Amino acid sequence: xxxxxxxxxxxxxxxxxxxLHAFPSGEQVEFVRLRAIVNATEGNLGAHLGTLEKAGYIxxxxxxxxxxxxxxxxxxxxxRRAFQQHVAHxxxxxxxEF
Amino acid sequence: MGTTDNTxxxxxxxxxxxxxxxxxxxxxxxxxxxxxxxxxxxxxxWAAVWLLGYGASDxxxxxxxxxxxxxxxxxxALSVAVARRQFLRVDRRAGWRIAGLAGALxxxxxxxxxxxxxxxxxQVSAFIPLVAAVAYTxxxxxxxxxxxxxxxxxxxxxxxxxxxxxxxxxxxxxVVGGSALLxxxxxxxxx
Numbered sequence: 001x002x003x004x005x006x007x008x009x010x011x012x013x014x015x016x017x018x019x020l021h022a023f024p025s026g027e028q029v030e031f032v033r034l035r036a037i038v039n040a041t042e043g044n045l046g047a048h049l050g051t052l053e054k055a056g057y058i059x060x061x062x063x064x065x066x067x068x069x070x071x072x073x074x075x076x077x078x079x080r081r082a083f084q085q086h087v088a089h090x091x092x093x094x095x096x097e098f
Numbered sequence: 099m100g101t102t103d104n105t106x107x108x109x110x111x112x113x114x115x116x117x118x119x120x121x122x123x124x125x126x127x128x129x130x131x132x133x134x135x136x137x138x139x140x141x142x143x144w145a146a147v148w149l150l151g152y153g154a155s156d157x158x159x160x161x162x163x164x165x166x167x168x169x170x171x172x173x174x175a176l177s178v179a180v181a182r183r184q185f186l187r188v189d190r191r192a193g194w195r196i197a198g199l200a201g202a203l204x205x206x207x208x209x210x211x212x213x214x215x216x217x218x219x220x221q222v223s224a225f226i227p228l229v230a231a232v233a234y235t236x237x238x239x240x241x242x243x244x245x246x247x248x249x250x251x252x253x254x255x256x257x258x259x260x261x262x263x264x265x266x267x268x269x270x271x272x273v274v275g276g277s278a279l280l281x282x283x284x285x286x287x288x289x
Contacts, residue, residue: 014121014124021125023132024187036289037128037131090117090118092107094114
């Protein structure tokens with residue numbers, strides 16, 4: 001049975017990773033857009049992104065557009081694999097029902 | 099790195115089911131928003147084409163033919179360029195597909211006008227946006243509700259203008275039709 005991933009399984013982080021996983025590989029999403037999609041506060045999202053980045057599941061890129069700071073997030077290959085393994089684990093629990 | 103435990107899961111089947119449903123919903127929502135955002139630039143291109151084309155048809159009716167030929171060619175070329183830039187990573191043939199779609203649509207319109215000839219200039223002006231409206235609505239059945247809403251609204255606005263604003267139909271389509279496409283493009287970019 002594939003393993004349970006306690007970093008990914010937290011509800012907001014699960015939503016973040018599921019959202020990022022739906023984008024094509026290598027696609028970056030802006031922080032403000034991701035915040036609106038997962039419906040989290042700025043601080044809350046920032047904290048969860050920090051946890052996922054520390055685990056190596058996302059990459060965070062910061063730059064400027066003109067004078068405006070911009071933060072973009074993408075799922076890493078490790079993050080993609082970890083998410084897929086966690087989903088497989090959830091499906092294993094249901095024994096093929098899903 | 100997250101803990102992966104190959105022994106008993108801490109989750110019950112109900113919790114696993116709820117998590118998977120949440121993942122499905124998040125993925126579906128994310129995919130729709132991604133498709134909407136990718137489609138948005140095309141709406142801006144064709145909003146500009148309609149604004150200029152219908153506007154010129156109203157102001158310079160004798161020049162409508164050459165103006166529309168030029169603007170449609172520019173619209174298709176820009177759409178191909180946008181497709182190549184946006185989809186190159188996931189679909190190398192995106193530009194060709196857009197060009198092919200444009201060819202198919204224009205081919206259909208030409209054939210339909212031959213079958214229904216003779217047709218008036220106003221009928222041609224109304225028929226083309228109705229074809230676009232049907233295309234958006236049909237695409238929306240797979241790509242998402244916002245396309246269905248946009249297509250339906252476009253069709254309704256075209257028919258209203260055709261039936262009730264006959265004398266200034268081209269101006270109606272320039273302002274109202276062009277604005278509808280522009281607003282659709284903005285809407286598609288939003289979460």
